[in-house]
Amino acid sequence: MTAHSAPSARAALSAPAGLAAAVLAAVSFGASGPFIKPLLEAGWSPTAAVTARALLGALALLPIALVSLHGRWAALWRARGRVLIMGAVGVACTQLAYFAAIQTIQVSTAILIELLAPVLLVAVVSVSTRRTPPPLVITGSILAIGGLVLVIGPGAIEVVDPVGLGFAFLAMVSCAVYFLVAARPSNGLPPVAFAASGLVVGGVLLALLGAVGVLPMAATFGELPLFGSMLPWWVPLGIVALVSTSLAYAAGITAAEALGSRLASFVGLLEVVCAAVFAWLLLGEALTPLQLLGGGLILAGIGAVRASETRRRPVPVEGAMIVT
Numbered sequence: 172m173t174a175h176s177a178p179s180a181r182a183a184l185s186a187p188a189g190l191a192a193a194v195l196a197a198v199s200f201g202a203s204g205p206f207i208k209p210l211l212e213a214g215w216s217p218t219a220a221v222t223a224r225a226l227l228g229a230l231a232l233l234p235i236a237l238v239s240l241h242g243r244w245a246a247l248w249r250a251r252g253r254v255l256i257m258g259a260v261g262v263a264c265t266q267l268a269y270f271a272a273i274q275t276i277q278v279s280t281a282i283l284i285e286l287l288a289p290v291l292l293v294a295v296v297s298v299s300t301r302r303t304p305p306p307l308v309i310t311g312s313i314l315a316i317g318g319l320v321l322v323i324g325p326g327a328i329e330v331v332d333p334v335g336l337g338f339a340f341l342a343m344v345s346c347a348v349y350f351l352v353a354a355r356p357s358n359g360l361p362p363v364a365f366a367a368s369g370l371v372v373g374g375v376l377l378a379l380l381g382a383v384g385v386l387p388m389a390a391t392f393g394e395l396p397l398f399g400s401m402l403p404w405w406v407p408l409g410i411v412a413l414v415s416t417s418l419a420y421a422a423g424i425t426a427a428e429a430l431g432s433r434l435a436s437f438v439g440l441l442e443v444v445c446a447a448v449f450a451w452l453l454l455g456e457a458l459t460p461l462q463l464l465g466g467g468l469i470l471a472g473i474g475a476v477r478a479s480e481t482r483r484r485p486v487p488v489e490g491a492m493i494v495t
Contacts, residue, residue, distance in 0.1 A: 189429030190477075192422045193438035199419035201445025205453040206407040206415065209395040213404065217270040218377060218386040223408055225262055225374030228416030232367035239361035246359035247368065253352055254365065258372020261349030262420075267377070267386070268342035275335035283323050284339035286443060288346035289436035289476075290316065295347070296433070307479035308433070315440055315472030321465025322443050350436040353427035362428060366420040398453070430480070437476045440469050 203224075210220050240247065247254070265285075272281040290312050297304050304312075357365065381388035394401040427435040444466040451458050 186430070189426050189435075190438065193426035193430060193435050194441060196419050196423035196426055197439055197441035198445045199414050199422060200439075201415075201442045202449050203411050203415035203419075204446045205449045206397075206411045209397055209407055210404065213393065213395050214389060214391040216387045216389040217266075218381050219388045219390045220408075220411075221266045221270070222374055222377040222381060222388075223390075224411050224416050225370045225377060227408070227412035228420065229367050229370035229374055231413050231417040232363055232370065232421060236361070236364040236367035240364050243359060247364065249358050250360045250365065253355060253360075254368045255372055256348065257352050257365065257369035258374075259376060260345050261352060262369055262373025263376045265342055265345040265349060266373075268338045268345055272335045272338035272342060275332040276339065281335070281339045281342065282443060283319055284336070285342040285346055286319055286440055287316070288343050288350065289433065289440065291343060291347045292350065292433055292436055305479045307475045311437060311472040311475030311479070313472070314468045314475060315437060318465040318468030318470075318472060319440065319443060321461045321468065322447055323465075347432075347436070350427055350432040350439070353424045354430075354432035354435065355428075357428055362425040363421045366417070366424050370416065370420060434473075434476055434480045437473050440473065444469060 207220055207224075211217065269281055269285055272284075293304050293308055293312055353365075377386070380386045392404050395404055395407060396402075397407055423435070423439070426438065429435075430438070447458060447462055447466075
């Protein structure tokens, strides 16, 4: 397959740097659950928490985004379709579908299905190209699925409510769309500007749905238990907005542009491992030997997919790139 010679993030960012960005995104996203949980337990509705998270994350990224754009508004306009899809699907729909799913099915089941997005991407590519995935990708997919089941808990596989199951699959599709859109050529739009604009679209959309009563909006503003003491409500929300939203989306988009949707999505599976670790450190939820084994299997799966991607590394030929 031949690509145009226009500069891209994959050419500008090395593979190790892309992997580092992907790991940073997974760690950042993984921290959201343990910090959001005290807010939900205090009376925040999921819609209010996600809306505040998206809008505050966008606000935190805005100064950096403006500097990175350096007046190149044409780049943002050219990417308007990509931005709208990222905000509506990658931010808003993913969150809404996930929270709708956990109303009727277990959280572990919903997470397990949503994080099958990398496997969905492999299947879509296989069907669209009519080619069987490379053996290493198949091996990595099997290892990653096994690892997810162990980290989340074998009890996640059970007979569930069909409506909740449908929302969980919608979250999976939305998550896959996030990686696909994030991996598309930037056409001059910096990743941080793309992340900020996508969060603005997603946050505003969620706020509008809450304002008209489609989604429940509720929030409390007292002190919450965190780090073994009582802290103001804005502390966990601020950590989620800065770390698990602005940093996570900027790093995730940077990684997807550098690595491609498939490898970036598999590295993103580390999110569930990081979430388990943060829950252990912050909430006292102990890690089990099976969870540790599951984390190892996920790492092995990522390694297999990474090895397959290395074999397909683009080779520059007189201004073009040919994927071997």
